[in-house]
Amino acid sequence: MPLHRFFVPKDLYTPADKSALAEAITEVYAILPKFYVVVLFIELDSTNFYLAGKSSDRMVRINVEHLARNFDHSDSARKRQFMARYEAALAPFTEARGIDWEVQIVDCDRELWNINGMAPPEGNSEEEQIWRKENRAVPPEEIKAMKAAGKY
Template sequence: MPLHRLYVPPNLYTPEEKSAIAKAITGVYSGLPTFYVVVVFVDVPKQNYFVGGEQTDRFLRIVVHHVARQFASDERKRNFMDRYEAALEPWTKRKGIDWEIQVAALDHVSWNENGIRPPLGDTEAEKLWKELNRPVPYEPEKGGFKTKL
């Protein structure tokens, strides 16, 4: 589950732009079930938004938590960052604002969906979750866990 929190000034994006941004972010994760991708816009009024000690209404801060997958190398991390930046370019660089993106990798073991431990990546159970676009109960031993849990 990648969780994307976008800290934005209240009028930086229209509702239509927010929807387009959420779709663009979801598109970066072609290998995951789409319901894993959560995008939350957090409005931060100018009087509460400071960068370098100065109030701003032209700054976007994005914090991403990755749980479903971890990157095997720094090269793969940078590749993801490049794809992410490209997906957001219409609402960052082309909009003429300043922005910052931070991605944190979290522990897969401490994550559940609807009370169900998600299957490991590229397993039959995960393929079913992707096909149905929702979590469904499965037997871990038959769903692709590589070790007993």
């Protein structure tokens, strides 16, 4: 899953803003099952949010963990292309509002990731496509039954 943690000053975003931002982030990952994308908003009051040693109410810190897919560490162009897509999704909620922001993305070990106790299917596999279409983690025995019933 890509896990997105938004550390934000309390009340910076409305519930509608949060929903729209989560949708925009999810669209960045169009090749993944949508349920893989998790966006958390961690609100902090101004006495718990500091920038350059000063309390801040106009700064957003975004920490992203990639699990489902990892970048080829030697492919700088692809990484920068992803960052451009990600920044475009953020822009209406940051730059357009005069809010400062910082993004950090970390690739994590896919072998140390389970969903509902299962190792997710390999990327771009038939099983992952079923998970994508069903928008949920589908146990192998259920996939087998779906195939036998002609659903897939």
